[in-house]
Amino acid sequence: MAQGVVGRFEEVRILVGTDIQPIDEVATSMLQFGERYTRRIFTDHEIECCGENPIAAATGLAARFAAKEAVLKILDSTSSVPPWTSIEVQREARGAPKIVLRFEAADLAHNQGIENISLSLSHGGGIACAVVVAQMAEVSPGALT
């Protein structure tokens, strides 16, 4: 018999979003438009995390752009589309990336009941990709024995 179970999942809804981004397109945009491009889409933290090496920066920013687009796919943005900078990819101390939502993006997620978003980033063959999994759970309190 299970021990220590304090709740029962009555409904668990999962939303999955994914996107890919060619790295060379980001590198070309960085060369052509410079900071006008990066500042329009990415936060200071994201730009800093990706470093100054042009190849590494383009790769990292391409993955982050894919992550933002993946998040937009799970948000109900029929009435308003939040700006890219309101969806941030942060690096935790151990290096795992996570999604932080602010402003309109946070409001949309809250209204949808999204409690947690997991993020996975990858790149290879000139392509960066991101997968996000959002969980919306309702737990009914009550001890089970």
Add this chain to the structure above:
Amino acid sequence: MSDVGTTIREVLEAQGRLPVTALSLKDDDDLYENGLSSHASVNVMLALEDAFGIEFPDSLLRKATFESVASIREALETLGVSATSD
């Protein structure tokens, strides 16, 4: 002096990475259905800013703004770009 619609199509041709020629697009053709990606739309926006000497405010950084030549023209008009430009 060039027509705004022509400049928009030239920018789409240069920055849109469309599988079709942007110069042949009709005003109401859906650009996303014709292959415009979200990332390419950023380049289109920045190139339009250069072409017309304007800056898109955050309120216009919407998918709907770049849905068609007509919607881009409407957005530009709200920023003071007239039907023709030098």
